[in-house]
Structure formats: structure tokens, C-alpha cells
Amino acid sequence: xxxxxxxxxGLVKPSGTLSLTCAVSGDSISSGHWWxxxxxxxxKGLEWxxxxxxxxxxxxxxxxxxxxxxxxxxxxxxxxxxxxSVTAAxxxxxxxxxxxxxxxxxxxxxQGTLVTVSS
Amino acid sequence: DIQMTQSPSTLSASVGDRVTxxxxxxxxxxxWLAWYQQKPGKAPKLLIYKASSLESGVPSRFSGSGxxxxxxxxISSLQPDDSATYYCQLYNxxxxxxxxxxxxxxx
Numbered sequence: 001x002x003x004x005x006x007x008x009x010g011l012v013k014p015s016g017t018l019s020l021t022c023a024v025s026g027d028s029i030s031s032g033h034w035w036x037x038x039x040x041x042x043x044k045g046l047e048w049x050x051x052x053x054x055x056x057x058x059x060x061x062x063x064x065x066x067x068x069x070x071x072x073x074x075x076x077x078x079x080x081x082x083x084x085s086v087t088a089a090x091x092x093x094x095x096x097x098x099x100x101x102x103x104x105x106x107x108x109x110x111q112g113t114l115v116t117v118s119s
Numbered sequence: 120d121i122q123m124t125q126s127p128s129t130l131s132a133s134v135g136d137r138v139t140x141x142x143x144x145x146x147x148x149x150x151w152l153a154w155y156q157q158k159p160g161k162a163p164k165l166l167i168y169k170a171s172s173l174e175s176g177v178p179s180r181f182s183g184s185g186x187x188x189x190x191x192x193x194i195s196s197l198q199p200d201d202s203a204t205y206y207c208q209l210y211n212x213x214x215x216x217x218x219x220x221x222x223x224x225x226x
Contacts (some may be wrong), residue, residue, distance in 0.1 A: 036215075046155075046163065046206055046217040061214040062120070095162055104210025105153045107174070109162035 002027040004096050004110035012090075012117050018083040022096030022110060029077045030054040034099035036106060037070060037081045039092040047092075051099060052079055086117045121145050125207055125218035133226045138194040140221045142207035147187045151211035154183055154192045157220075158203045166205075167192065199225055 008020035022035070029035065037049040050060035052070045060068050069082045083090060093114050097106040122145040132138050142152065150170035155163035165174045167183035170190055180195045194201055202225045207218040 045220050046157075046208075048215040048217070059213055063214070097162075100165075100168070102168075104151060104215065105165055105168045105208070106155075106163070107165050109164075112162055 002098055002108045004098065004108060006094060006096050006110045006113040008113065008115070010114060010116060012086055012115060013119055014087055014117055016086055016117075018081070018086050018090060018094075018115055018117070020081045020094055020096075020113065020115070021078055022080070023076070023078045024098075025077070027098070029072060029079065030074055033101060034059075034103070035072070035079050036097045036099055038095045038097055038106070038109075039090075040095070040112070041089075041092045049081065049083075049094075088117050091115065091117045120214060121148060121209055121212065121216060123207055123209055123216055123218040125221050127221060128219065129222045129224065131224045131226050132197050134197055134199060136197045138197050138201075138223060140192045140205055140207075140223075142185075142190045142192070142218050144188045144190075144209060148209045148211040150186045151209060152183075152185070152190050153208045153210060154181075155206045155208065155217075156201075156203045157206065163206060194223075197223075197225070201225075 003025045005023045034051045036051040067084045072079045093112040095112045096110045098108040100107040124143045152170045154167040157163040171183045204220045204222045
């Protein structure tokens with residue numbers, strides 16, 4: 001059974017870069033799934049950030065594309081998120097998730113990690 | 120981008136009630152719609168994909184229907200464990216987009 005675990009700083013300063021890693025266990029990151037990041041501001045809804053394939057191919061939400069970079073590390077079976085020039089509006093719980101093999105839906109999720117943007 | 124509108128935003132119902140949540144898309148998305156359940160402090164859980172296909176392990180009291188622009192999630196007999204927020208999600212085209220959510224409360 002696949003498990004995903006997010007890790008990274010819980011506090012980032014405004015204008016800084018948010019960096020998170022998602023460690024995958026129970027499945028290979030090269031298994032043919034796409035791997036995504038989704039975020040949820042406190043008390044609000046879900047926003048898809050972007051996704052990556054093991055080959056390094058990516059798709060990003062246009063609303064964040066200029067500030068987002070997602071990368072994959074096949075040797076460590078993990079993928080990472082970088083979000084630059086953060087503001088308080090980027091404060092959210094960040095989830096990593098596995099996309100279903102048929103595409104488009106999120107069939108497994110990490111527990112989520114809260115990142116607060118504050119000085 | 121295609122916009123998703125969920126209704127109602129909150130509903131309160133009794134155990135055993137039939138509950139329906141609606142999701143409308145601003146343009147046709149065929150059947151490329153999923154439903155998720157999220158409990159406080161937890162990650163979302165996939166319930167339904169391709170508008171009406173039940174994810175493995177999900178109780179049969181959950182069902183989905185619709186195509187094009189209007190979709191519904193139905194809980195046939197509401198249980199205490201169903202207290203949660205439910206989100207629809209389109210996946211016919213990028214960006215993958217979620218509805219605003221419907222909070223289901225038990226009376």
C-alpha cells in the first residue's frame with residue numbers, strides 16, 4: 001500500500017521560497033503514475049499546484065506557474081516542490097498525492113503539512 | 120479555466136436521510152468528474168471517479184451521477200461517519216480544479 005509523507009520547514013519568511021519534499025513508500029515513483037501537490041489554506045478549499053512524471057515532465061496550475069517548480073529524485077523515490085516569492089496568501093496545508101493510473105484523480109494522499117508564511 | 124460551482128455550501132441532515140450534493144461546471148466536462156470526502160485535519164479521500172464509478176472500498180451508500188455540466192453525489196442513507204466536507208473535482212483538462220466544498224453536518 002502506497003504511503004506519502006511530506007516534510008519541510010513549517011515557517012517561511014515573506015518573499016522567501018517554500019520547499020517541501022514528498023517521500024513515497026510502497027510504490028515506485030517510476031511506476032507510471034503522475035505525482036501532484038495540492039494545497040489548502042486554513043478553512044478554505046483545495047487548489048491543485050502541479051504534477052510531475054518520473055521522466056521529469058511537469059504540468060502546473062497557470063495561477064502559480066511563474067513561481068512553482070516541481071522536481072523528482074528517482075534514486076530517493078521522492079519528489080519536491082519549490083514555491084518562490086511567497087506571501088501570507090501562500091499559508092496553507094500542503095498535500096502531496098499520487099494520481100490514479102487512468103489519470104486526473106488523486107487516489108492516495110499524504111497527511112499534509114502546514115506551512116505558514118510570516119516574518 | 121472551467122469553473123466548478125457546488126451547492127449547497129452547508130447542509131444539515133439526520134441519520135438515515137438521503138442527501139444530495141450538486142456540482143455544476145461552466146462548460147461540458149463529459150464525465151470527467153470525481154468526488155472526495157475530507158474530514159477535519161485529514162487528507163481528502165477519493166469516493167467517486169468518472170462521475171459514477173465507485174472507488175474500491177467505498178460504501179455503496181455513496182453514488183454519483185450526471186454528465187456534461189451537472190453532477191450529483193448522493194448518500195442514500197446518511198451515517199454518523201459521513202460528517203465531512205465533500206469536494207467535486209474536474210479532470211477533463213488542466214488545471215485540475217476543485218469545487219468550493221459542501222460541509223455535511225449530522226443533526
